[in-house]
Amino acid sequence: MNLIEDLVAAYRILAEHGVIDAYGHVSVRSERDPKRYFLSRSLAPELVMPEDIMEYDLDSNPIDVRGRESVRERFIHGEIFKARPDVNAVVHNHSPSVVPFSVTTVAMRPVFHMAAFVEREFRTSKSAMPRRAPICWSRRLIWGRRSPGHWEGPRRP
Numbered sequence: 001m002n003l004i005e006d007l008v009a010a011y012r013i014l015a016e017h018g019v020i021d022a023y024g025h026v027s028v029r030s031e032r033d034p035k036r037y038f039l040s041r042s043l044a045p046e047l048v049m050p051e052d053i054m055e056y057d058l059d060s061n062p063i064d065v066r067g068r069e070s071v072r073e074r075f076i077h078g079e080i081f082k083a084r085p086d087v088n089a090v091v092h093n094h095s096p097s098v099v100p101f102s103v104t105t106v107a108m109r110p111v112f113h114m115a116a117f118v119e120r121e122f123r124t125s126k127s128a129m130p131r132r133a134p135i136c137w138s139r140r141l142i143w144g145r146r147s148p149g150h151w152e153g154p155r156r157p
Helices: 003-016 074-083 099-103 113-118
Strands: 025-029 036-040 053-057 089-092 135-137 142-147 150-155
Touching: 003 025, 003 036, 003 053, 025 074, 036 074, 053 074, 074 089
Parallel strands: none
Antiparallel strands: 025 036, 025 089, 036 053, 135 142, 142 150
16 A cells, blocks of 8 residues: 555544544655645545545645645644654544533543643643633643644643
């Protein structure tokens, strides 16, 4: 399998297992040019075919549109790839078990060993609500979406 076929398979597998819904998407960094990435056009993940995969630069500009509509949230992918050269794939989903924490000021606390990276608590910024999307942080890592098309982080506090 090549990278595009793997990406198409990722869409199908993640949709089949309920990891991404109709509005979720997966991207992968280009093997030829690390300043580019691949992401499906705006389409339900179960329907993605190799011809639906579009190439973008790290500013999320499509390289060859060919009349296809881009995913509006592609900027999340581009900014992550730009900030983290060590990251080769990004999955954006709307997990029903996580979404409530993106709209509350109640701090999440780690309750088992797999959440040790969170340290004591994981908060959502009060100042980020409701006009801006949440900015989340722990003592080790900060990230969040500042405004449409602008991803903040990850960065150290």
